[in-house]
Amino acid sequence: MRLLDLATTSTAVAETSARSAKIALLAERLRTAGPEEVTVAVHYLSGELPQRQIGVGWATLRDLPAPVAGDAAGAGELEVAEVDRILDEVGSTSGAGSQARRRELLTALFARATAEEQSFLRRLLTGELRQGALDGVMADAVAKAAEVPAAEVRRAAMFGGDLAAAARTALRDGVPGLREVGLVVGRPIQPMLAGTADDVAAALQKAAPAALEWKLDGIRVQIHRAGDRVQVFTRSLDDITDRLPEVVELARALPVTSAVLDGEALALAPDGRPRPFQETASRTGSRRDVAKLREQIPLTVFLFDLLHLDGRDLIDLPSHERSDLLASIAPPDGLAPRLVTDDPQAAEAFAKDALDRGHEGVVVKSLDALYTAGRRGSGWLKVKPVHTLDLVVVAAEWGHGRRSGWLSNLHLAARDPESGEFVMLGKTFKGMTDELLAWQTERLRALQTSADDWTVRVRPELVVEVAFDGVQRSSRYPGGVTLRFARVVRYREDKRAQDADTIDAVRAIGQAAQ
């Protein structure tokens, strides 16, 4: 199979908006793939590289020599398997001179590609395929190509951790082959994700009685234990075992022969309150001097689910049964605090206590939900308090993709009461409807004071109400603080910039959380 075949399929997929038509086009292409090519084809057409990452991003591609006009002789002859080999080599170079070597390999590759192939490669390498089909749509396409139920493909991909491998199995061995793929201790599966609810009462309306658990602001850990061997994986299935010795020790001490556990790891202060997320991230992200770091910033694990125990898979058991089994093997202080209730007042009190202790909020879990790996179902609902501020728009950046032509990303500032100036403390592009994007583009252009290719600076007059999850330290912004997960709620045309919130008010919110 040629790269050109994938590029033309991708173009066709991008040009139709109907999901069913995308699936049909992808399935047709997969059917023509040989058994050795199908995994690479699935990866490429769902916007990923088999190598996961090869050290090439936007800036590397930007610095490649400009392509010559017109396609070179022999362009369009590139085979998918050869492209895969070249990218393997790009990804495996390291050490001094590796960047130059990467550029050399990529330059040679691009010189042999048609314009359509180059566009496809660029988008693939930057992770911006923008054809309206990623893993989800591809799973359906694989099912269609292999003429098997989509649920079987998704199940195999969930347990194998890899849709491309499931595709090869589906096309080669059909349903019987897919059925043989199961949970293997030591091989991570997609973690179950939580939806959101506005408040505890709303969450309880969807399921009562329900279990409430503390929502902890750390990193997700999936722990596999087989005999004495322990492995720890992140939400994106990376192996971080070496960085989390505390987690390894906890798992090794459990009275089991094998288990797969789900939990959250975070740094706590000596008084038991959570340290800022930045400190947990720093600790769990560090590979060097782990033993020393451990003394300074110890991690605590809170387990909240059990997917496998001593040879038995549990993901198809109702949540409350998994929870009971977990409690039977884990020490009480290794469990996420939990309350089962159908009483809104008791639930509210539990949530308030979690917040008073400095945690993010609660997760409300249906008692009979199965472990829906990789899905953001309503079986789990997170509830977190939201802060809002009225801030001033001081600039905006042009959007990309479907937001091309609109001013999208707002530069937000708080008022400095001392100087009367506006102090930038972050950006946001979230929460806007198409209608609002069009409106703000027009309004901001009318306030424009200067502009470059990316950014339009404006007179600080528009006030916008912004919701956010918290205030964190920043080395990037002049006020030393920034907002976590800022999103637009609405414009406040009734307010002038002089009425906007002050930088002191922002800092006070940060202090209150400590």
Add this chain to the structure above:
DNA sequence: TTCCGACAGTGGGGTCGCAAT
């Protein structure tokens, strides 16, 4: 016919580790 779950897209800040400057 309407509703709603799943998906894709559009990007945010911080941190680490590596290579280049």
Add this chain to the structure above:
DNA sequence: ATTGCGACCCCACTATCGGAA
């Protein structure tokens, strides 16, 4: 030593499609 870059932690929200109700 410092800077630029890529990768990966955390993540919210809207638009759209298409099956469920």
